[in-house]
């Protein structure tokens with residue numbers, strides 16, 4: 001039975017990722033800040049992705065556990081609807097921390113677990129809003145943090161290649177979650193089913209790809 005480890009599993013996309021893989025017979029390790037109140041129907045681990053000590057403790061608890069798919073999904077969008085007139089620079093730094101630095105730190109801490117598995121895959125929930133090629137305004141913190149994630153994860157691809165690990169950057173679509181809002185295009189089931197299809201067919205030779213939930217490539 002393959003094993004999924006997913007962050008931000010208590011709500012939104014992460015919760016549906018955990019549910020979908022468990023329904024498909026995977027062992028699911030669902031990470032979130034407060035597993036006790038999450039009401040998840042699978043194995044859980046407490047993790048604040050922005051807290052180095054929390055990551056270190058998690059890595060210790062998971063020592064010796066192969067992880068076929070490590071999915072860095074947790075994220076924040078602190079500047080939704082804000083402009084440069086009311087920007088919060090502290091929140092921008094926090095977005096860089098949670099969305100860009102934290103996923104790389106976690107991936108590096110758990111690379112041995114992924115290398116010891118059969119699947120050997122690391123997925124990162126990025127966003128088309130991290131695409132520099134897109135001509136749209138605002139959301140400086142969120143956009144730049146996801147662009148930084150894209151850059152860092154494509155460097156990580158090079159560092160984990162000798163371990164046989166592949167890396168995939170995913171845009172989930174515009175999805176109806178707390179972050180996406182009620183007016184978004186698609187529901188979590190559609191998004192996660194699509195992303196799972198992409199990952200199920202993902203080849204090592206594609207490592208470093210940036211694709212949406214339909215498998216369509218995105219411009220950097």
Ligand SMILES: NC(=O)c1ccc[n+]([C@@H]2O[C@H](COP(=O)([O-])OP(=O)(O)OC[C@H]3O[C@@H](n4cnc5c(N)ncnc54)[C@H](OP(=O)(O)O)[C@@H]3O)[C@@H](O)[C@H]2O)c1
Nearest residue numbers: 008012013048049050073074075127174175177178179180
């Ligand atoms: N929804 C969309 O349209 C959309 C589009 C493109 C990309 N994305 C990306 O998809 C991912 C999931 O988004 P979503 O729509 O599911 O958002 P969401 O409903 O707001 O959920 C965000 C998740 O991230 C977790 N999280 C935030 N900071 C954390 C931390 N420091 N440690 C651990 N967990 C933390 C939250 O946990 P708490 O409950 O503890 O805060 C929550 O589980 C994000 O990376 C987001 O940027 C979403």
